[in-house]
Amino acid sequence: MSARDARDVALETIQRELTAVARRARATAAQMHPELSLVAYTILAHIEEQQGCRATDLAAHYLLDKSTVSRQVAALERLGLIERRVDPSDHRVQVLHLARHGNEILATARASRRETFEARLRDWDREDLTRFAADLVRYNVDAASHP
Amino acid sequence: MSARDARDVALETIQRELTAVARRARATAAQMHPELSLVAYTILAHIEEQQGCRATDLAAHYLLDKSTVSRQVAALERLGLIERRVDPSDHRVQVLHLARHGNEILATARASRRETFEARLRDWDREDLTRFAADLVRYNVDAASHP
DNA sequence: CTGATATCGTTGTACTATACAACTCTCGGG
DNA sequence: CCCGAGAGTTGTATAGTACAACGATATCAG
Structure with missing residues (x-):
């Protein structure tokens, strides 16, 4: 060949x-978590990681329309998982933060998700995993610059 | 560490x-192909690869409800991309085949998709690619057995 | 052969995620 | 002060999906 x-x-x-x-x-x-869709989980995780973010940031990062994000965020707020705090220095902006219940839910969802991946990747040794992780990162970087 | x-x-x-x-x-x-969603593309590719298959096979393979597949298949037939042939040995079964137009569309979609991946992976050398491909296959096998 | 059961596919219904467009409110610069 | 730009919401439409009920066909037990 x-x-x-x-x-x-x-x-x-x-x-x-x-x-x-x-x-x-x-x-x-x-079936990730009875109360949490994958999008919802992703949003919560992003908010936690960024220590608060705006809806517009989420839209840009996940290639979603701002209206879509607005509705997702509204749903998460209704469930009491996040809070919105108007930015005192710019009243157009609402900074999103995890509410206490959001933190709890995120922790359990993350744990269950982690278990799934642990099970799937149990037979991989450390080198396999780090190499695979690095390749995925590289792929996503390349994909982002060649959409 | x-x-x-x-x-x-x-x-x-x-x-x-x-x-x-x-x-x-x-x-x-x-934006894959003006006329072809990702699901539609996937179905066409599967039919070609299997040299004809049943709607039930598609549902099982892609973890979709049979009603969903039924509608996707109906749409593809309306577009003239596939044909259904009743299995002579079992009249419950409809075997799906690519129509001529389906073959053409699939070929162009595949080419454009391929170009996208060529661009993304241009900087990878042969070893990188084969290793990444092998890891992805391995991951999907493991994921299938640990859902 | 007949009736029960299973399989294949369709259709009715409902829900979710999404996009696009029009709108309001707020900010910042002439 | 006004006007353009940015943030977010809401109205509307669409696609993809699941679940449930159904009809047609096949298979198997008796």
């Missing part, structure tokens, strides 16, 4: 397997 | 990056 062919085969495989990843993420999303 | 920590960091990274992959796939899906 020529180098050209090997490259083509790998490209084809990567396409197919990444599609499978996306499909699985969708199918698994619902 | 202990081995335990390295493992944890890698696990966390893999979770986050795989979620990003799913998010990107969703956002990119629409």
Whole structure:
């Protein structure tokens, strides 16, 4: 097999397997946590990681329309998982923070999610994992610059 | 950093990056081909690869409800991309095949999709690609057995 | 052969996530 | 002070999905 062919085969495989990843993420999303969709989980995690953020930030980061984010955020607020605090220095802006219940829910969801991945990746040794993680990061960086 | 920590960091990274992959796939899906959603593309590709398949097979393979598949298939038939042929040996079954137009559309969609991935992965050398492809396959196998 | 059970697919219904467009409120610069 | 730009909300439409009820066909036990 020529180098050209090997490259083509790998490209084809990567396409197919990444599609499978996306499909699985969708199918698994619902049963993550009874109270938390995958989008909701992602938003909570982002807010925690950023120590508070604006709805516009979420929209930009997740390639979503601001109206979509607005509704997701409203739902999370209704559930008492997040709070909005109007930015005192700019009253157009609402900074989102985790509410206490949001912290709790996020912690349990994260734990259960982690268990899932632990189970899936149990047979991988440390080098395999770090290499795979690095490759995924690299792929996402490249994908972001070649949309 | 202990081995335990390295493992944890890698696990966390893999979770986050795989979620990003799913998010990107969703956002990119629409603009793949004017006439073809990501699901539609996937179905066409599956039919081609299997040289014809049943709606039930698609549902099982993609973790979708049979009603969902039924509607997707109906839409693809309306567009003239696939044909249904009643299985002569079992009249409950409809075997799906690509119509001529379906073959053409699939070919162009596949080419444009391939270009996208070529661009993204241009800087990867052959070893990087084959290793990444193999890791993705391994991950999906493991994920399938630990849902 | 007949009736019970299972399989394949369709249709009715409802819900969720999403986008786009129009709007309000607020900010900052001439 | 006004006007353009940014943040967020709401109205509307659409796509994708699930669940449940159904009809048609097949299979198997008796």
